[in-house]
Every structure is written in structure tokens, then in C-alpha cells.
Amino acid sequence: MIVAGQQNNPGISMAGAVDLGALKHKVEAEPGQVGGAPAAGAYVVDVTEGSFQAIVQTSATYPVLLFLWVPTDDRLFPMAKALGDAVNGLEGRIQLARIDMASYPSIAQALQVQGAPALIALIGGQPMPILQGLPQGDEMRQITDEVIPKLMDVAAQAGVSGTAPYAGDPADQTESDGDSGSAGAEELPPAHAEAHRLAAEGDYGGAAKAYEHLLETDPNDSLAQRERSKALLLARSGQANVRQVRERGAAHRDDVEAQLAVADIDMIGGQIEDAFNRLLDFLAGHKADTEAVRQRLLEYFAIPEPTDGRLQRARRRLATLMY
Structure with missing residues (x-):
């Protein structure tokens, strides 16, 4: 029915x-x-x-x-x-x-x-x-x-x-079906097992802390950096009321916390460039809030692939605004 x-x-x-x-x-x-x-x-x-x-x-x-x-x-x-x-x-x-x-x-x-x-x-x-x-x-x-x-x-x-x-293109998915050894697949390092388990169970705060411990051991662990950023994002805003967040962002355009919250919603929804541009535009006109916005952008930057054009453009613009 x-x-x-x-x-x-x-x-x-x-x-x-x-x-x-x-x-x-x-x-x-x-x-x-x-x-x-x-x-x-x-x-x-x-x-x-x-x-x-x-x-x-x-x-x-x-x-x-x-x-x-x-x-x-x-x-x-x-x-x-x-x-x-x-x-x-x-x-x-x-x-x-x-x-x-x-x-x-x-x-x-x-x-x-x-x-x-x-x-x-x-x-x-x-x-x-x-x-x-x-x-x-x-x-x-x-x-x-x-x-x-x-x-x-x-x-x-x-x-x-x-x-x-x-x-991605469904045709590409078809070609890769059944190929468990495809080049794009990432194997889970044994040290990541606990953090991965916490994230899979929806304990994003716990997962973020577990990934932080991994980064203390190896600051260059790019997988831990990415997964920590994702876990922090979902722990912070995964349960947010989207309508209320966007309404507050529209009503308080000079409020850094309101703009950070909307950017989180954009990132969760896959609107990566919107999130980047919102914070970069805010940074251009609000120098007093530079550090909070910079830290959030650096967190976001760990999520896309390094070759993502949106990431590269945002990095260049951030460098220009900061220096």
C-alpha cells in the first residue's frame, strides 16, 4: 500500500x-x-x-x-x-x-x-x-x-x-563489481579497528577521540585525519535541525557560530564547495574570527580527495586571505 x-x-x-x-x-x-x-x-x-x-x-x-x-x-x-x-x-x-x-x-x-x-x-x-x-x-x-x-x-x-x-558513473560501478582487489579500495589498518567500530556504531565522538590517539602516534596518517574530520563533523552536526540551522545562518550572517553550523550542514550533504565558499567569504569580511574559521576549514580539507579541484581552489584562497 x-x-x-x-x-x-x-x-x-x-x-x-x-x-x-x-x-x-x-x-x-x-x-x-x-x-x-x-x-x-x-x-x-x-x-x-x-x-x-x-x-x-x-x-x-x-x-x-x-x-x-x-x-x-x-x-x-x-x-x-x-x-x-x-x-x-x-x-x-x-x-x-x-x-x-x-x-x-x-x-x-x-x-x-x-x-x-x-x-x-x-x-x-x-x-x-x-x-x-x-x-x-x-x-x-x-x-x-x-x-x-x-x-x-x-x-x-x-x-x-x-x-x-x-x-559516480553506474557504468564504472558495473565494471568494478565483484573485483574486491580494485585499486580504489582502502584496506582497514588493524590499528584503526576500534575507531572504525565506534564510527560504524554511530559513536562519532568516541571515534574522533580514537582517531586522535592514532594521529598522536602517526601525525601523517592521512586515513585517520580524514576519518577524524568526518567523525567530528557528524558528532557536531549530524543530528542538527537543518531548517533551524539555515534560518539562523540567514538571520545572523555576522555570527561565526551560525555560519560554521550551516557549513557543517553543507558538508554533511555533500555540498563541499558551498561549505568552503561560505567560510572563505565570511573570513574575507570578519578578520576577528580568523582562527575559528581557519581551523574548521583545515578540518574540512582532510575530507575530499587531495586531487579534488574544489579543495585545491579553497586552499589557494585561504592562503591568500591569511597571508
């Missing part, structure tokens, strides 16, 4: 077992291969137990549509493709987060979903059930043409109107 505009918070109840009886229809093709499931990419991401909390957090910045499915069930491929096409066509105004129920049943249990497929919207961390079971008749077209736009309207009314980050 489709429900649009109605909010429901099932909490994190683990009651009830996930019914895997509907998940028996398998295919041999691996996800992403020709003849298999549509690949992730663009504004479609695959979610694990470790990344689910981050998805909940970022739903405070842009709306998220959760698709609980099994990527080896070929009955769900048309639905996955239709949802992916619809979301990607909106260019980041909403994100599609796919959850493999067979691999991560605890997420389905937490959301009180007992069978695949299911659709749940996340807006400001609040779940809204959309659909349970395979769409019938014109239901799929109704979801893509009517329900998803309605969700974006509801999100905008709640002040959740940021842009989801671009996750």
Missing part, C-alpha cells in the same frame, strides 16, 4: 523475524553484471550495516528513499531500474539507498520490514512507509511519477532540501 505524506517512526524495534520465504527466486548473474541487477552509481547507493547510520544522518540534509530488496532476485530488477532511473533523473534532489535484506537482515528488522521488496522514505531521520511487496498494475508508475515528487515536497517543507552527493 502506498502512503505519501504520512510520517511514522517505528523506532529501532528488533521484534519479529524477517521472512526470507519471498527471497527464494534467485538468478546466477551477480549484481551489476549483464543480465543481473542494475548497478549502483550516480544518486543510487548500496547500504551496509556499517553505513546505514550515516544514511539516517544525511537524511537531515536531503531526502532518502530506502529500497529493501535482494539483488539476486530477478523479479525485482525492473523495479530497481525504474527507481534508479527516476531518482537519477532528479540529479541529487533525492537519494536511492538500496539495502540487501538477505545480507543485512538486522536493518530490515529495525525498520520492521518482513519481506522484499519494500520502500521507505527517510526525511530528517524519520521513516515513512511507502510500499510493501511487488508493485501491481500502475503502482510503479505512480511511485516514480507521483510519490517521489511528493516526498521531495514534504522534505522541502521540513527544510530538508540539500543535494545528495554524486556516487
Whole structure:
């Protein structure tokens, strides 16, 4: 049954077992291969137990549509493709987060979903059930043409109107599926295990402290620097009310704390250049607050890839403003 505009918070109840009886229809093709499931990419991401909390957090910045499915069930491929096409066509105004129920049943249990497929919207961390079971008749077209736009309207009314980050070309994702030794993958150093565990559990303050300890041992640990910055960001602003933060930022343009808070929201939402420019513009006209802004920018600078053009431009401008 489709429900649009109605909010429901099932909490994190683990009651009830996930019914895997509907998940028996398998295919041999691996996800992403020709003849298999549509690949992730663009504004479609695959979610694990470790990344689910981050998805909940970022739903405070842009709306998220959760698709609980099994990527080896070929009955769900048309639905996955239709949802992916619809979301990607909106260019980041909403994100599609796919959850493999067979691999991560605890997420389905937490959301009180007992069978695949299911659709749940996340807006400001609040779940809204959309659909349970395979769409019938014109239901799929109704979801893509009517329900998803309605969700974006509801999100905008709640002040959740940021842009989801671009996750890369789906074609590139397809080529890399099944290649666990791809060059872009980072192996977790054993010393990082505790900090990584804390972050995966949503204890971002604890994770930041654990990464700080790692940096005391090795100040040049770039992975620890990046993850510490991300943990500090989420610990500070991951639960912020986006509408209130932006309203305060607009009303208090000369208040450094208000502008730092808005920049945090931009960073969480993947609007990296907006965050950089907001603080650099503020710095240009408020020399008294130089150190607070400089420190926040240095924290942000650890998050993007070193070759990111936005980072390089921001570094140059900061150097010009400071010296």
C-alpha cells in the first residue's frame, strides 16, 4: 500500500523475524553484471550495516528513499531500474539507498520490514512507509511519477532540501563489481579497528577521540585525519535541525557560530564547495574570527580527495586571505 505524506517512526524495534520465504527466486548473474541487477552509481547507493547510520544522518540534509530488496532476485530488477532511473533523473534532489535484506537482515528488522521488496522514505531521520511487496498494475508508475515528487515536497517543507552527493558513473560501478582487489579500495589498518567500530556504531565522538590517539602516534596518517574530520563533523552536526540551522545562518550572517553550523550542514550533504565558499567569504569580511574559521576549514580539507579541484581552489584562497 502506498502512503505519501504520512510520517511514522517505528523506532529501532528488533521484534519479529524477517521472512526470507519471498527471497527464494534467485538468478546466477551477480549484481551489476549483464543480465543481473542494475548497478549502483550516480544518486543510487548500496547500504551496509556499517553505513546505514550515516544514511539516517544525511537524511537531515536531503531526502532518502530506502529500497529493501535482494539483488539476486530477478523479479525485482525492473523495479530497481525504474527507481534508479527516476531518482537519477532528479540529479541529487533525492537519494536511492538500496539495502540487501538477505545480507543485512538486522536493518530490515529495525525498520520492521518482513519481506522484499519494500520502500521507505527517510526525511530528517524519520521513516515513512511507502510500499510493501511487488508493485501491481500502475503502482510503479505512480511511485516514480507521483510519490517521489511528493516526498521531495514534504522534505522541502521540513527544510530538508540539500543535494545528495554524486556516487559516480553506474557504468564504472558495473565494471568494478565483484573485483574486491580494485585499486580504489582502502584496506582497514588493524590499528584503526576500534575507531572504525565506534564510527560504524554511530559513536562519532568516541571515534574522533580514537582517531586522535592514532594521529598522536602517526601525525601523517592521512586515513585517520580524514576519518577524524568526518567523525567530528557528524558528532557536531549530524543530528542538527537543518531548517533551524539555515534560518539562523540567514538571520545572523555576522555570527561565526551560525555560519560554521550551516557549513557543517553543507558538508554533511555533500555540498563541499558551498561549505568552503561560505567560510572563505565570511573570513574575507570578519578578520576577528580568523582562527575559528581557519581551523574548521583545515578540518574540512582532510575530507575530499587531495586531487579534488574544489579543495585545491579553497586552499589557494585561504592562503591568500591569511597571508
